[in-house]
Amino acid sequence: MLKKSHSLVALLVGSAACLAPLTAQAIQEQRQSYDLPAQDLGDALRRVAAQADIELYASSRDLEGKAAPPLKGDLTAREAIEALLKDSGLTGRFESASAVIISHEAVAPDAASADAGPIIVTGSRIAGAPAAAPVIQVTSEDIRNAGQADLGEVARSLPQNFGGGHNPGIGSGQGAPNENVNVNGASSFNLRGIGPNATLTLLNGNRFAYSGASSVIDVSAIPVSAVERIEIVADGASAIYGADAVAGVVNILLKPDYDGVSAMARIGASTDGGNVQQQYGLLGGKAWASGGLLAAYDYSRSSSIRAGDRDYAGASHPDTMLFPAIWRHSLLMSGHQTLGPDITLAADLLYKKSRLHSVTGYAVDVPPDQLGLDNVSTSETFGIAPSLAADLGGDWRFKASGFFGTDRTGGYSDLFFGGERLTHLDKHFFNRNLALEAGFQGPLFSLPGGDVRIAFGAGARRNDFFAGSLTGDVDRRRDNLFAYGELLVPITQPAQEIAGLHRLSLTGALRFEDYSDARGIVTPKLGIVWEPVAILRLGASWGRSFKMPTLYQQYSGYSAILGRASRYGTGYPETANIVFAAGPDSRIGPERSENVTLSAQLTPARGLELTAAWYRIDYRDRVATPVASLLGVLDKPLYAGLVTLNPTAALLNEIIAGSLLGLENSSNRPYDPATTVAFIDNRDRNIARQRYSGVDVSMRYRIELDDGRELALSAAGSFLKSDQQLLPGATWTPLAGTIFHPSRFRGRAGLTYGNERFTLAAFVSHMSGLDDERQAVPVRIPAYNMLDLTARVQIAKGTEVSVAILNLLNAKPTAIATALASETPFDTTNYSPTGRFAGLTVRQEW
Incomplete structure (x- = not known):
């Protein structure tokens, strides 16, 4: 249900109007002469806002596809806006400092308290630009109805997202070691399973600090109580945002002008044992005529889940933790203030401190403190993103923004053998990110279909990274400069009343990036949006995207190893040796993709929206290890490009000198260049190709019932096909539908019923089965289904109690084969050991 601080998904409409305070007298009494033709409603509102010099807020989604009638006469701003909104299904709310446009469906008894905020458009730099690819929205109300405690849980519930990569539950022995790892308990989005650092995550449109070693954003650091909504565009967006947006972009938007105070407390636990959760939060905000301030604090703590509590984990020692113990403090502040009639200053600040503890036994019958690993990870994240926006007149706007952030990951790992601590290893990872950017946007000229609008800008970013290692520290910096331009060309608009061309618009974007350790990269993007009739929108987009390798992936160094040639090929004398190199390589460069998306959105009736999208991603130059096992590699023509026969002593000396530890001898005999018959270069390189395609639906x-009650139905599904070719000429192997990769289909459907006093919600999730092809005879892991129930009741004014029972039927992961007791005995990238979870939340608002 729509509530305070959520009854609007508010975006700023007027570029010229967004910075000037509005007085009650200006809205109610001051008259101006208007003479506007019939046109797009958004354009008409923008012109009224500019002429009246007022603050005007509205949802871009509410305005899309709506036409405004002609406007003529001497009118107050309120009269002009009300005339434009007539028969639109929208309503104006007028206050002493602003005018807010809302849908009739959103009008509730507390609508006068609804919030509005600055425009942040996901997937475009141009305010009001229609999206050629669907925008997936998850609102704060959706999150509360789902009983989710942090944004990591939100990410893992989405059909388009994959739980591999970075989430606190990733275990050991879970596929490729460089893909499914987590050094500090972070949570990240991982659209399509392409990789967590191939999905760009933003906070209020800004990049934030990387976490750990893999250049990802820890979304669990953001207090969920401060989030207004999440917008996801699952389409390549490097032409708009730069690197990392191969699979798409996730924009986490904060509540823009929350006015009040709220406190919450949550407790819960898994019914099978473990996972005892506590969460406490405070949210406070104050809005005034020229600005607003929001502050949120969140503390959470959860106990571990041990193998002894789960009947499918018999292959592990009972004290092994299937899910770590975690505690986390998070603090967020967000504010904005007008500095005059034409300038606004805004800033977001985020701080998080966390600790993770996990224990792994190396034998089923020996306690971990006798034979095992005790791991502690700590993380401290800080980031601040200020921005300055100015109205330049003529509907032109300027915005400058910056970001400074750091993330420190520490802790240790203790290895026990024979009851004694054999090894103590300290962890040291450090990220520092700095960014500066400035851009302009505004109209170039008018066409019958509306204003041709442009956005352009430039900026610079710096990423410093340090990782401590026994084999040598990694201390690297990457700088890059960039410039971008984006153009919106409206061909037709509803006011023209052209049959079959209710609305037609074209978009194009081009971005150039220059890196200190890579050549310049140009990424284009084209889009078209066509609405044959008001209820049907068709979109198509094509673009190219890229991702830079992480600094750890590129510069952490390789090993050079001496081995006996007889293990790597046949026909060599017993005295012959080979040298091979394996590991990260500084020569690797950007990964590149080509993305195509076709979409359709149908709104055949009030409250009903149907969306479908087909996509294809051709991902090239992926960084990979060429050969998983080098045994027999000299006999296979496919790998001839990796082999240098009869290498010179100079080449071998160069390889050995550049390695981390010099030559590591596994041959048990002296190194002699004269008896070294081959050099095998198995260092990581831009070599793999992956293909992704599928359909999202x-x-x-939303159905209005009597007495203010409402019934909301939702359903979403994602069909995915993906495969990989490790080397040119090699066989394509499937990814989706196999263990430690996304399933072929994931779906989630929900039903919500209630009013302002109570809400009941039920969600069903389905994931298709997986194939475990690690063994000679493949094993099928069956489909997985889960049912979640939540109930929220307002027991007094401002006091709400909610109960959530997640995974009501206690669906469990399927046990998988493991080679070692230390390997997690189920697929943690797709399943969770949480089981049935019951939680109680009390929330008080003032």
Whole structure:
């Protein structure tokens, strides 16, 4: 249900209007002469806002596809806006400092308290630009109805997202070691399973500090109580945002002008044992005529889940932790203030401190403190993102923004053998990110279909990274400069009343990036949006994207190893040796993709929205290790490009000198260049190719009932096909539908019923089965289904109690074969050991 601070998904409409305070007298009494033709409603509102010099807020989604009638006469701003909104299904709310446009469906008894905020458009730099690819929205109300405690849980519930990569539950022995790892308990989005650092995550449109070693954003650091909504564009967006947006972009938007105070407390636990959770939060905000301030604090703590509590984990020691113990403090502040009629200053600040503890036994019948690993990870993240926006007149706007952030990951790992601590290893990872950017946007000229609008800008970023290691520290910096331009060309608009061309628009973007350790990269993007009729929108987009390798992936160094040639090929004398190199290589460069998306959105009835999208991603130059096992590699023509026969002593000396530890001898005999018959270069390189394609479908239907009650239905599903070719000429192997990769289909459907006093919600999740092909005879892991129930009741004014029972039927992961007791005995990238979870939340608002 829509509530305070959520009854609007508010975006700023007027570029010229967004910075000037509005007085009650200006709205109610001051008259101006208007003479506007019939046109797009958003354009008409923008012109009224500019002429009246007022603050005007509205949802871009509410305005899309709506036409405004002609406007003529001497009118107050309020009269002009009300005339434009007539028969639009929208309502104006007028206050002493602003005018807010809302849908009739959103009007509630507390609508006068609803919030509005600055425009942040996901997937475009141009305010009001229609999206050629669908925008997936998850609102704060959706999160509360789902009983989710942090944004990591939100990410893992989305059908388009994959739980591999970075989440606190990733275990050991879970596929490729460089893909499914987590050094500090971070949570990240991982669209399509392409990789967590191939999905760009933003906070209020800004990049934030990388976490750990893999250049990802820890979304669990953001207090969920401060989030207004999450917008996801699952389409390549490097032409708009730069690197990392191969799979798409996730924009986490904060509540813009929250006015009040709220406190919450949550307790819960898994019914099978473990996972005892506590969460406490405070949210406070104050809005005034020229600005607002929001502050949120969140503390959470959860106990571990041990193998002895789960009947499918018999292959592990009972004290092995299937899910770590975690505690976390998070603090967020966000504010904005007008400095005059034409300038606004805003800033977001985020701080997080966390600790993770996990224990792994190396034998089923020996305690971990006798034979095992005790791991502690700590993380401290700080980031601040200020921005300055100015109205330049003529509907032109300027915005400058910056970011400074750091992330420190520490802790240790203690290895026990025979009851004694054999090794103590300290962890040291450090990220520092600095960014500066400035851009302009505004109209170039008018066409019958509306204003041709442009956005352009430039900026610079710096990423410093340090990782401590026994084999040598990694201390690297990457700088890059960039410039971008984006153009919106409206061909037709509803006011023209052209049959079959209710609305037609074209978009194009081009971005150039220059890196200190890579050549310049140009990424284009084209889009078209066509609405044959008001209820049907068709979109198509094509673009190229890229991702830089992480600094750890590129510069952490390789090993050079001496081995006996007889293990790597046949026909060599017993005295012959080989040298091979393996590991990260500084010569690797950007990974590149080509993305195509076709979409359709149908709104055949009030409250009903149907969306479908087909996508294809051709991902090239992926960094990979060429050969998983080098045994027999000299006999296979496929790998001839990796082999230098009869290498010179100079080449071998160069390889050995550049390695981390010099030549490591596994041959048990002296190194002699004269008896070294081959050099095998198995260092990581831009060599793999991956293909992703599939269909996303979704449905939302909101039905108004008597007595203010409402019934909301939602469903979403994602079909995915993906495969990989490790070397040119090699066989393509499937990814989706196999263990430690996304399933072929994931779906989630929900039903919500209630009013302002109570809400009941039920969600069903389904994931298709997986194939475990690690063994000679493949094993099928069956499909997985889960049912979640939540109930929220307002027991007094401002006091809400909610109960959540997640995974009501206690669906469990399927046990998998493991080679060692230390390997987690189920697929942690797709399943969780949480089981049935019951939680109670009390929330008080003032």
